[in-house]
Amino acid sequence: MSAETTALKLDAPDTTATIESTLTRADSLLETTFLELASALDQAAADNAPDEATPTAGPLGVDLVGELAERSRNHGKRLRPTLAHWGWVVGGAAPGSHDDLVRIASALELLHLFALIQDDVMDRSDSRRGRPTLHVVAAQRHRAEQGLGDDALFGDSVATLVSDLALSEATLLVAPTAATVRAAWRLMAVELVEGQLLDVTHTAGRRRDHATSRRIARFKSGRYTITRPLQLGALVGGADEQTVRGLIAWGDLVGDAFAVRDDVLGVWGDPTLTGKPAGDDLRSGKPTELLIWAAELLPPSDRPLLDACDAGTLDDAGVDALQQAMVAAGVRERAEQAVADLSRRAHARLDDLAVEPRADAALRGLADAIAWRSS
Known part of the structure; x- marks a missing residue:
């Protein structure tokens, strides 16, 4: 089974009025949050300078x-x-x-936005979800207006500050929930940051080993995408400890499959589907398991490509050549086998959970869609 032969959609499994209600109410809560933030800023400005004219934003102002x-x-x-x-x-x-579920759903959307914006800055990504990234747009405006200082630093600063607000508001949305929910949220947040930090330091240090690569993938990808959201929802819903443990075990398997697929798409994905360039992980020498497998499987004749990857000197032609060499050496096949194995084990774990049929079908469908997605 491969990403090319299956066309499942992530919203395909048992999409009912109930799930739509959760998402619609989460959107409404986010819109209320944005209105409250804008109103608070306006009020703060009026309180500080009640008799002064409203200052202009200037050519490089950001709303x-x-x-x-x-x-x-x-x-x-x-x-x-x-x-x-x-x-x-x-x-x-x-x-x-x-x-409380709606609060969690809204907060997860903001946390994800925070992570995407900061990840794009750290990876120097030009596009996300089919559009220019925030730091790129801000840097372009800085150049167009001949702003003072470094345009890249300006773009990074704007993106960081917007993402900081996303994280702050996400945390505040979770604050009224139960202590067990807040504890799971806190753990998810520190896992996410730790995983991203390990990614940064191990990329810079050209260090790759299976244990660290798996921890990076699980912390910065699988846990905050699959396991913790599932756990948070279960805790809000009143799950007992055994159910929560079972969902965490299932979530980690699906999350690991998500991370492997993410790495595959990062190397061979179609930019028109993924919304971001292919090959960026090779250009930056990310410490993924794909590159560990490449080091194990590539013949000596292709080793210079890995050396260039480590040196950060791969050009577009080098990226294309390494992509092809990894396929020929069996790296992509190994990744597909890993995804298939993780998916099989996840389904077996769900058998053990014995949840009600509607949720069972939804989770199985989501697991398949996650594992075999093309974007």
Whole structure:
């Protein structure tokens, strides 16, 4: 089974009015949050200078809240709030708990936006979800207006500040929930940052080993995408400890499959489907398992390509050549086998959970869509 032969959609499994209600209410809560932020800024300005004219933004001014809102509305797959919803269903959907689920769903969208914006800065990515990244847009404006200072630093600074607000508001949305939910959120956040930090330091240090690569993939990708949203929803829904443990085990398997597929798409994905350039992981020498497998499988004649990857000197032709060499050496085949094995084990784990049929079908469908996605 491969990404090319299966065309599942992430919203395909049992999309009901209930899941739509969760997503619609999450959107509404986000819009309310943006209105409150804009109003708070206006009030603060009026309190500080009640008799002064409103200052102009200037040619390089940024509408902080507007930028955050506009980026938030450009939805991706909405996988995290969807998984939180199904975790809530499996957990029992306790009466009166849907409001907290909506809070979690909204917060997950903002946390994801925070992670994407900062990841794009660190990876120097030019596009995301089919459009220019925030730091690139800001840098272009700086150059066009002949701004003072370094245009790249300006772009990075704007993106960092917008993402900081996303993280802050996500955390505040979670604050009224139960202590167990806040503890799981806190763990997810520190895992995400730790995984990203390991990615940065191991890329710079040209270090690759299986244990670290798997930890990076799980912390910065699988956990905050699959496992923790599912766990958060289950906790809000009133799940018992055994159910939560079972969902975490299932989530880690699906999350690992998600991470491997993410790495495959990062090397061979179609930019028109993924919304970001292919081959960036090779240009930057990311410490992924794909490159570890490449080091194990590539013949001596292709080793200079790996050396150039380590040196950060791969040009477009070099990226193309390394992509082809990795396929010929069996790296992509090994990745597909790993995804298939993880998917099989995830389905077996779901058998053990014995959840109600509607949630069971939804989770199985999501697992397949995640593993074999093309974007």
